[in-house]
Amino acid sequence: MRVAVVGAGYVGLVTGTCLAESGNDVACVDKDDAKIEALQAGSIPIYEPGLEELVHRNAKEGRLRFSTDLAQAAGRAKVVFLAVGTPEGEDGDAELRHVLEAAEEIARSVKHYTVVATKSTVPVGTADRIQEIMERRAKAEVDVVSNPEFLKEGAALEDFQRPDRVVVGARTDRARRIMRELYAPFVRTERPILLMDPRSAEMVKYASNAMLATRISFMNDIAVLCERVGADAEHVRKGMGADTRIGYPFLFPGIGYGGSCFPKDVKALLATGRRHGIDLDLLRAVEKTNERQKRQLLVRAVKHFGALDGRTFGVWGLAFKPKTDDLREAPSLEVIEGLLGKGGRVQVYDPVAMERARRLLGERVTFAPGPYEAVEGADALFVVTEWSEFRTPDLERVKTLMRSPVVFDGRNVFDPAEMEELGFVHHAIGRAP
Ligand code: UGA
Helix, strand or coil, X not given: CEEEEECCCHHHHHHHHHHHHCCCEEXXXXXXXXXXXXXXXXXXXXXXXXXXXXXXXXXXXXXXXXXXXXXXXXXXCCEEEECCXXXXXXXXXXXXXXXXXXXXXXXXXXXXXXXXXXXXXXXXXXXXXXXXXHHHHCCCCEEEEECCCCCCCCCHHHHHHCCCCEEEECCCHHHHHHHXXXXXXXXXXXXXXXXXXXXXXXXXXXXXXXXXHHHHHHHHHHHHHHXXXXXXXXXXXXXXXXXXXXXCCCCCCCCCCCCCCHHHHHHHHHHHHHHCCCCCHHHHHXXXXXXXXXXXXXXHHHXXXXXXXXXXXXXXXXXXXXXXCCCCCCHHHHHHHHHHHCCCEEEEECCCCHHHHHHHHHHHCEECCCHHHHHCCCCEEEECCCCHXXXXXXXXXXXXXXXXXXXXXXXXXXXXXXXXXXXXXXXXXXXXX
């Protein structure tokens, strides 16, 4: 099938590449000339495990092309995916400028019946708005469907190719048939394609992310309480997760959720609620807890040391989670700004996010070439991202390198008993210090 993907960002690239891999003829288009030139030359703008190899193979075999010509790509395609950014607007809701601009251009370009599928996370009712644009401007029949993405950074290819579910909100059987055909290689009885109306599909996306964010904030509240009452959040997590109604995934307390999705989507859903006169109290609390949680380690550091000025701190992990170089809303930034703000010196290390961090933090921190260099002479180590290489370091060596053996373990990567034995002061999430 001929497919166009508008927006060669994270979602667009993964979608286009996976659809090319399953045998379709895919054009990924973007307004950014430099990005398209780089992609044509084989350079991938984001770090996502496995993506580079898949892009190269499909481009070489002629199933995947990159271009800036939206009109041509949309004119040839049977399905056009909209995967452009929806930044946070002034009122917290998702900003639709890029989506609507692209929709106008698609409307001018279609030459035959086309399905336009929104992949970008957009407020409920957006597919209907785009449908109106098509009806006003397009010269051919267009069905607009909502097809939200559920990709996790760091596991996006797996999530696309082996999805828990594919959600398609479509108004006509014709559009449903085409979307079914496109996704046929990826769905099974146990990984179904769920067909519904566009508004419900748009809501599935927001409600899913909001539910996941709620689980995390709930566990972070429980963790803070555990610290006070002398319980261990790790035992509590296991005890809760064993209940099949609760389950284990997404129950890890930590230093708050970050990334380009949860913070933005929670805000956007709150804005939708406000617009419709509904106060989503629970979600407001989810956000508030997350803000508190991002400051948790800093609060504990101040409690431990008193003043932080003149002290040196090592930070392991910058990305908002492992296997990505994404720093958007990363809790590490809050920790680093907090330490700097209180007069501390900061030495950071991340396996892949150093380049991006350099652009953001400049000369204000020291970029260490490895994890051990980051703890040299440090008064404390902050573990902020649970990269696997941080789970089993040579802790004897770490202790020798540090000025004082204090660890603020924001992801509970270390075993408290082992840390005690080694002589560390180990502050973990959800455990009394
Ligand atoms: C999230 C969703 O998981 C995807 O399903 C969704 O498609 C995506 O947003 C999106 O809307 O595009 P992502 O932001 O890549 O994916 O990352 P997650 O793995 O969900 O992690 C989000 C944050 O929650 C991270 O900061 C992570 O450290 C934190 N987290 C996650 C916890 O603190 N505890 C947990 O138990 C799980």
